Structure formats: structure tokens, C-alpha cells
Amino acid sequence: MSSITELKDTVNTKTLNLVLLSIATGGIYSILWMYKNSPTIASITKKPIVDDTYVIWLAVCVGLGSAFASTGEEAFDIISGILTLASAVLYIVWAFKARSSLQDYALNVHKVDLRMNAFYTFIFHVYYVNYCINDLPEVKRKQEILTGTQPTQVQS
Secondary structure, X not given: OOOOOHHHHHHOOOHHHHHHHHHXXXXXXXXXXXXXXXXXXXXXXXXXXXXXXXXXXXXXXHHHHHHHHOOXXXXXXXXXXXHHHHHHHHHHHHHHHHHHHHHHHHHHHHOOOOOOOHHHHHHHHXXXXXXXXXXXXXXXXXXXXXXXXOOOOOOO
């Protein structure tokens, strides 16, 4: 049986760092994080999220949407809006697939009821998924305390 910290240790990204690096790189870092960690999450949870092509198309939508936004032409502005909307949808779909994968993993492997807020998943997508990955050991610790299944410690 795997350790509850295996996923957190493998992904190894603090949420604040993810947010700050995404801001500093104009959103590119979050795409790179998804590209690097989607296979990792899928291999540990044993449930596929997305393949590399999905993340590449997300990057194409973000990149072309940004490129067309700065032209000043009305037609390109419309295309830019459509591509920006498409990239938002791709982020959200990824987040809900990752959410489902994490919840199933926590329940089936570690017997932890990981309750991930659907609204937060929708609004914060990649960042909320990373937060929940980092919070998984703490959720298990709290559940063990509440159910009384935590090993007793000998007091001296």
C-alpha cells in the first residue's frame, strides 16, 4: 500500500509557488505544471486524466488567444475571445477530471473522504487541485483523529 504523502512528495509544488510562478510567466508555468504532473497524478492514482495532446492544445489556445488579442483587428479580437474561452474550458475540464481521480484515489486506496469543493475547482482549477494534493495527508490525519483510528501514543 502506498503512503498518503506519495502524491504530495512526487508533485512537490507548493500552491503559493505555483500561483506566483504562473503570474510571473503570464500563465505559462501552470500549463507546464499540468504537462509535467498529469502523467504523475495518473500513475499514482491509477486513473487517467488527460494525455499530452490535450495539454498541447491548451497551450495552443492560450498562445494564439494572446497573440491575436494584441493585433487590434476586430476579426482577430473575436478569434482571440473564442480561443480564450476554449482555453478556460480546457482548464476546467482538466480540473474536474483530476478532482475525480484524486477523490477516487483517496477513498479507494487510503479510505479518506476527500471532499473537494466543485465551485473552487471551477474557479481556481489547477491551483485548487494542487492545494488538495498538498492537503491530502492533513485530511487523513484529521479523519483518523475523528474516527479514533489513530495509533495511540505512550505517554511517559
